[in-house]
Amino acid sequence: MTFSARLLWPALLALAPLVTQAQTLRVGLAEDPDVLDPSLARSFVGRVVFTALCDKLFDIDEKLAIQPQLATAYEWSADSKTLTLKLRAGVTFHDGEKFDAAAVKFNIERHKTLPGSNRRGELAPVASVDVVDASTVKLNLSAPFSPLLAQLADRAGMMVSPKAAQAAGDKFGVKPVCSGPFKFVERVAQDRIVLERNPTYWNKDAIHFDKIVYTPIPDATVRLANLKSGQLDFIERVASSDIAKLQADKKLKTSRITEIGYQGITINIGKSDKAKANPLGRDARVREAFELSLDRQGLAQVVMDNEATVGNQWVAPTNAYYAKNVPVPKRDIARAKALLKEAGVPNPSFTLVAPTTSDAQRLALVVQAMTREAGFDVKIQAAEFATSLNMADKGDYEAYILAWSGRADPDGNLFSFHGCKQPLNYTGYCDPETDKLLNQSRELRDPAERKKVFEQIATRVNKERPVIYLYHRNWLWAYNAKLSGVRNVPDGLLRVADLKMAP
């Protein structure tokens, strides 16, 4: 079906409704993805497209457990410094090239060496790759690194055709060639990305569409209107205020998944001189009072229409690695006031930088109102995202509303934020003991042992409160009620295998 037919759909409905609709899946995205090269890609929304386009060594399931994809089995060496992968046989890339151990070696090396690669950091501990035989590959690590499997279940584990990548150089993203269930057809920036079925896909029986068309529609109301008028089959990121009405609509279905990321308030406690210049950055007691003056459930209700799970850590309370020894505190104005008195600043004043998105602005207003009861005087400074990020990076802020899209392994929500001098450490928090624990959490493979270390980290970080974690938003999807097989994976990415449109 051509793109024009897609728009003529209402007219075609009378003529050939079932045939045309069952073959193309039309997905509405909230943004236009960036470059479609797994090594260079940076945006969340790009990962939605990659899910259909590029298979990874592993995938994650609804419970964040590692599942085989291009690698069918893995084995760690006793010292945790070698990961041996068994690869799926009979897989070919979209250009007909064979997927084998040499291709894995090429891809890991490409991720690590391509100029501008965003995967370099994720694969930093991988020192070298050995091809054992055509279907076995060995990843040698410089130090044990347990989050590696989770990294290989994301863009760092995506495999592209070595031949196509070598031919295209840094222009690969304009016409990506991978091995996923769908192959790239065309892209018109800000208009559409068209993929067609890969006839030689290793799991082709699970694929029930001939084509996928991704259309970026930034406005949530318009995205929804397109779904309702039948021009789209699936939309991501429905506005939380629309969900209640949608659930009454029999022609549509909705999905709600707690994200693996978080929404929080990042505080400058040592990034620059500004930290010492105001009581919030200077004194942990003031930060504790600030947290105690917040009613998280109230925030989630007002800001997110209750489409969020409240939390106080980098992972949601439902996550297996949530540290139960540091529970979500209840609002306690009396205690907050007492703490402020103890700190000698009954009316601390600071500026909260809030990006210009409607969610962040609403959040800032409610935080301002809630904390006023304890004596805080919060001034709100709205800043467009690029500007706010720059301020955070330079330490030119006191407090900052910042959300993180999240990674499957807690390490991705933690290490770069709370490790000394890490790239996402905007708070200036630096504690040698925490650093030691962070490194230890990377070395341990046993989940129970890792959890113990995360509990210790939670205790230490919670003492200083460089980030006040507030809640974990729900990914809200809406789709045609005839669409079945939608899997609620917490990374918020639509899996296309087993998706089916009933006639």
Added chain:
Amino acid sequence: MFEFFVKRLITIVPTLVFVSMLIFGLQQLLPGDPAKILAGEEQDPTVVAYLRTKLHLDEPLPMRYAHWVGGVLQGDLGESVRSQEPVLKLVLQKLPVTVELALLAFTIALLIGIPAGIISAVGRGTAWDYAANVFALWGISTPNFWLGILMILLFSVQLGWLPASGYVSPFEDLGANLAAMIMPAFVLGNAIAAVLMRHTRSAMLQVMSADYVRTARAKGLSERTVVLKHALRNALTPIITLGALELGTLLSGAVLTEQVFTIPGFGKLIVDSVFNRDYAVVQGVVLVTATAYIVLNLLADMAYFLVNPRLRN
């Protein structure tokens, strides 16, 4: 006329040079480090450093300007850092869309605005005049995005007559193209029609009280000839000026309307590129629209000659 035309043509060159410097200079005032924004969530320092070198951000401003202008003169507008697409390709993809939308909207504006202005001026103080004024006030004061969303809800969601958004090339399917463009063109045209109506009305009122109109009437000419041949022609000069400006604005992209109807035109491209600090794209698109604006004004100047014989001497 020829001399005037050549003179105007020559002034275009320094104007464009100035515009290119302005675009380049103003963009540097945008807060935030483009390399950091483009580096994405991870903020890997090696990626930031790489992007800084790639974008020449580590070089002095005049050098960066020279890099850019050097490319432009060779027909190379650079490359989008975000999508890796050449800027020229993006511009060529969006230009026909924006031109079509602008022309459609402008046609709608002319078809509504000028007749409404004439009727309102001729029938001054009558119900027609009030009706036209109410319409104009409504057109000017209705926000585009709001009208757009309401039209989508009515014509796409409720009635199912028109596609809610998107764009189809007219060469692919003219019917589908018009179906997709009619709502955004109306939303844009409606607002401009209101402005045109007000201007046509006041210009016509002024002309209608002129001596030569009285003379024309005294000659016994029909009211239709007086209004359309004698009055309107003289009232057109300010309307042409305004029309050219409005068309120029339309060509620089209708940001909100394009956003609401997901029309992949210049407006959407510029806004997204500014937020992503994709400098090459912003510079390329602004340069193209600025050129279009200048050319349109030149055409408007030439149109004065057609309607005003006195200028021809």
